[in-house]
Amino acid sequence: MGLFSRSEPDPQPASASATPTSGSLAPLxxxxxxxxxxxxxxxxxIxxxxxxxxxxxxxxxxxxxIGPQREVLQVRGRWNRSVPATELAAVLELANAWNTDTIFPKVYVRVEAGELGVYGELAVDYEHGVSDEQIDLHLGCGVSLTLSFFERLDERYPDAVEAARVRSAEQG
Known part of the structure; x- marks a missing residue:
């Protein structure tokens, strides 16, 4: 039997037979x-x-x-800058380089009303449960690593950063 040709799944995940502890797995x-x-x-x-x-x-x-039993944690961030859709090729190049060089978060670009929406997303499937430590780790990684990509965009588009600062000051 080859590694990818198993005919039957494991009857029970290893964590299900473990004695519950403070780090035990529970639903998300x-x-x-x-x-x-x-x-x-x-x-x-909320x-x-x-x-x-x-x-x-x-x-x-x-x-x-998300997911059928809402068992997948998705940390999704949106870059708060305005860049015209004419920059799509350049932003896609940055996103593709990030996705090639890093494991996560996945980053993607969408055209939204003539401007680019840029997102970072980390998704983790907790079908068999999750510990509090894992939730903490994935929330922290999702936010901090997405912000790392947003910093790259900020370096590339300093005018968009300044425009966002002005817009924020005017609103608040």
């Missing part, structure tokens, strides 16, 4: 995500759909549960 819940954010001292809110979100370095992040 919105409350567990919120507790992990609170433990880091992060400020967040929108009308029940999704948790907040701002880091003025970029919007959401911490979503």
């Amino acid at each position: 819940t919105r409350d567990r995500i919120a507790r992990a954010l609170e433990a880091r001292g992060y400020t967040y809110g 929108d009308a759909d029940g999704d948790i979100g907040g701002r880091w370095d003025d970029h919007v992040f959401y911490f979503l549960r």
